[in-house]
Amino acid sequence: MSGLRRRLRPLAIPILAVISAFIVGSLFLIFTDIPALQVLPTQPLDFLGTAVGNVIKAYAALLTGSLGDPTRFADAFRTPTPENWATAIRPISETLVAATPLIFTGLAIAVSFRSGVFNIGGDGQFVLGALGATATVLLLRDLPAPVTLVAGLLAGIVFGMAWGFIPGFLKARMGAHEVITTIMLNYVALQIVQLALRTPFMRPATGSEPISKVIDFVRVPALIPLPGLRLHWGFIVALIAAALVSYFLFRTTKGFELRAAGLNLTAARYAGMSAGGSIILAMVVSGALAGLGGAFQVLGTVTQMSNDVNSGYGWTAIALALLGGTRPGGVVAAAILFGALNNGGHEMQIETSIPLDLLVFIQALVIMFVAAPDLVRQIYRLRRRGPEGGAPVEEGAAA
Amino acid sequence: MTAAAAPANAVVPAASEAERRALQRARIRGIVISALGLIAFALASNTMNSEVTFKFWVVTQGKDFVQIQTTAGMFWILTGIATGGTGIWQLWRGSSTRWRRWLILWLPLWVAAVVSTLLTGKTAVLTNAFAGTFEYAFPISMGAFAALICERSGMFDIAVEGKLLVGACVGAITASMAIQWLGPDTGMIVGPIVGPLFAALAGVGIGVLMAWLAIRYKVDQIITGTVxxxxxxxxxxxxxxxxxxxxxxxxTPPTIEKVDVPLLSGIPVLGPILFQGTPYMYIGWVVMLVLTYFLFRTRWGLRLRASGEYPQAAGTVGINVIRIRYRAMILAGAIAGFAGSYLSLHSAGSFQMNMSAGKGFIGIAAMIFGAWNPIGAFGAALVFGFADSTQQLLSQLGVDVPPQFLASVPYILTVVVVAGLVGRVRGPAMAGQPYEQG
Incomplete structure (x- = not known):
């Protein structure tokens, strides 16, 4: 019993943080419910009923959108055709599809935080990875599809690495603050993407939208052989990447040096470790992960490069890294949670016409609560953890 | 630095080693700059015949004008002289820092030369381009001031972008509500006051929240900014x-119209550029001057800077560092929120999604570029505003340059500056470090 409690304790703060964020989010939902607000002066009880009802409806749509509708599952069991199964499983499949890029970028940020480097540039590394993959695939389209695919993924890694290397190098050699350089490089990356999307090489034959040619001639194979399910092997690769990152950080000498540099750079330097090397390595690994995430996004999920392919993954990734306590396993769990939110948000938007952007706000609140564990403890009157418990979340926040 | 770590008898050789390397670096810099000068001369010989006409309105838009007809080659020659001169001087004297002052002379010349080459055979109305520069520079410079106050007090502030956005949204809503509730007549007068005021208050709210999280709960300031x-x-x-x-x-808020400054707006050529803008622009100048004075000439400024450089020392002599940081965040929030209202109230006439579009981050860039000094930051904001304004000028005149080039200039320049490639600038030592009041 007490063993179980001890194991669950580190989860208390993240779970309460998510709950608190949703509560604050619902307050904003209630106070922007103009039709309901209009009856407030005359029938305050009616207002409360309608507004709270709308919130429950919205969050219910969020849940069925992300996990699936029970009635559809019942249908699938009664008449087990592939189509019925596909319909039932689709929400979960889509949740995992949405989680895939988040796992990659979340891991990227977690590696950098562990090493004491604040990589805010996940966005830039992600889009350039996607751009590199798209360009490579377009360039090598005449080669056999598997070769093109692998080349595209490698290009994603290389582009992401390069975009991570620049701020890493500038910090290690010139002392340039990585937060500033990565933010600026995010914008430069977006400009590069827009510039590239103007070239005839990338652009489709018709139209003036900032999108690339469709690159569905190579595609990451689907994971579930049912019609219309988009879940692809990128998700499995993401899980493998998480395992590798975990092994690298906690079981190898280099990983130990990175974490040492993250905890105390001066001490690491006195212990004879190369501080500059750790910074560059951390940024390169971080960039490679984000870039690979971008490559899988265009080659597996959206099959087309556009200038909004990133949809803020680099920023969400910061939330993920903190929520997961900068541990790869925690990041995967947090990414699946956020994937569920983003995917369920679409359902919510369709059913209740509540904008998806609410979830961006809720995610920001989650970061805030996770980063301020004392605040959460104060709200819920939790006792401080004893010294034996360790504090994985705070480690991440302090990195 | 090296001298402190080395034993006493090794001080002299270490210093001379550093000196030798500095001299070598200065030589390389001199050669590079001279080469740039030669390139400018080479370009001059190709552009001696490409004519450009610049037009300035004297007092009123669209009435009398003065016109300057010249060639792009002339600009390239001037650029070549200035750049080459700096290069040769650098080689001769081997100065390590003073060459940076000359940057101020020859960088604008490079820009002028490039722009005039692009404008070959066209007539450009520069009054509008320069007035536009000041307009574009306003939110950037205010964002820079906000970040500057925070960083001087020892708080990181990467949230300027968010404050601008919230300021824009709150400003538009409150100014519109003034019209809704007070009727169009009174609302048109009250709205333009209420909007910016509430935008500033919203900024203050965010500033307090950030300060509270960062000071009370010791949340990393980069994380609060990201949030x-x-x-x-x-x-x-x-x-x-x-x-x-x-x-x-x-x-549908009332728009804040342009106001001519009495007397000054009548100055030929300069009047239409500087003194026929929105009230925001004038407020921006006032903020710059007041901030400079307060930061460097008053007790408040000294204490603010002390708590950013060495909070322990400041605390020891009895300065309440926590209070100073709270106040700095409040002031910065007010400035940034107020600047946000400009976005939705000056000409757009409504709030649009993500309408700050990275201006807050460019503001931080301007702060770094201006070496954490209000006047420097304002100058940097003008540079970035000029990039925006030029982009518009070129596209109006049908010059086909991908706008992405100019749009990424501020970001790349910032990376270059932060990396210390053009001489190192240094921010407040303890920015971003939590402080434990004893």
Whole structure:
């Protein structure tokens, strides 16, 4: 019993943080419910009923959108055709599809935080990875599809690495603050993407939208052989990447040096470790992960490069890294949670016409609560953890 | 630095080693700069015949004008002289820092030369381009001031972007509500005052929240900044889509019109550029001057800077560092929120999603570029504003340059500056470090 409690304790703060964020989010939902607000002066009880009802409806749509509708599952069991199964499983499949890029970028940020480097540039590394993959695939389209695919993924890694290397190098050699350089490089990356999307090489034959040619001639194979399910092997690769990152950080000498540099750079330097090397390595690994995430996004999920392919993954990734306590396993769990939110948000938007952007706000609140564990403890009157418990979340926040 | 770590008898050789390397670096720099000068001369010989006409309005738009007809080659020659001169001087004297002052002379010349080459055979109205520069520079410079106050007090502030966005949204809504509630006549007068005021208050709210999280709960200041930027984007988009899109009455604020400054707006050529703008522009100048004075000439400024450089020392002599940091965050929030209202109230006439579009981050860039000094930051904001304004000028005149080139200039320049490639600038030592009041 007490063993179980001890194991669950580190989860208390993240779970309460998510709950608190949703509560604050619902307050904003209630106070922007103009039709309901209009009856407030005359029938305050009616207002409360309608507004709270709308919130429950919205969050219910969020849940069925992300996990699936029970009635559809019942249908699938009664008449087990592939189509019925596909319909039932689709929400979960889509949740995992949405989680895939988040796992990659979340891991990227977690590696950098562990090493004491604040990589805010996940966005830039992600889009350039996607751009590199798209360009490579377009360039090598005449080669056999598997070769093109692998080349595209490698290009994603290389582009992401390069975009991570620049701020890493500038910090290690010139002392340039990585937060500033990565933010600026995010914008430069977006400009590069827009510039590239103007070239005839990338652009489709018709139209003036900032999108690339469709690159569905190579595609990451689907994971579930049912019609219309988009879940692809990128998700499995993401899980493998998480395992590798975990092994690298906690079981190898280099990983130990990175974490040492993250905890105390001066001490690491006195212990004879190369501080500059750790910074560059951390940024390169971080960039490679984000870039690979971008490559899988265009080659597996959206099959087309556009200038909004990133949809803020680099920023969400910061939330993920903190929520997961900068541990790869925690990041995967947090990414699946956020994937569920983003995917369920679409359902919510369709059913209740509540904008998806609410979830961006809720995610920001989650970061805030996770980063301020004392605040959460104060709200819920939790006792401080004893010294034996360790504090994985705070480690991440302090990195 | 090296001298402190080395034993006493090794001090002299270590210093001379560093000196030798500095001299070598200065030589390389001299050669590079001279080469740039030669390139300018080479370009001059190709562009001696490409004519450009620049036009300035004397007092009123569209009436009398003065016109200057010249060739792009002339600009390239001047650029070549200035750049080559700096290079040769650098080689001769081997100075390590003083060459940076000359940057101020020859960088604008390079820009002028490139722009005039692009404008070959066209007539450009520069009054509008320069006035536009000041207009574009306003939110950037105010963002820079906000970040500057925070960083001088020892708080990191990467949330300028979020504050601008929330300021824009709140400003538009409150100014529209003034019209809704007070009727169009009174609302037209009250709205333009209420909007910016509430925008500033919203900024203050965010500043207090950030300071509270960072000081009371010791949340990393980069994380609080990220929370604000990310949350502001989500929240304002949410409010726009859920409320403002349907109830457009709440997103039709009165626009803040341009106001001529009496007397000064009548100065030929300069008047239309400097003194026929929106009130925001004039407020920006006032903020710059007042901030400079307060930061470097008053007790408040000294204490603010002390708590950013060495809070322990400041605390020891009895300065309340925590209070100073709270106040700095409040002031910075007010400035940034106020600047946000400019975005939705000056000409756009409504709030749009993500309308700050990275201006807050460019503001931080301007702060770094201006070496954490209000006047420097304002100058940097003008440079970035000029990039924006030139982009518009070129596209109006049908010059086909991908706008992405000019748009990425501020970001790349910032990376270059932060990396110390053009001489190192140094921010407050303890920015971003939590302080434990004893």
């Amino acid at each position: 604000v930027n990310f949350g502001a984007l989500g929240l304002t988009n949410f409010v726009y889509l859920r409320v403002l899109q349907t109830y457009t009455d709440y997103n």
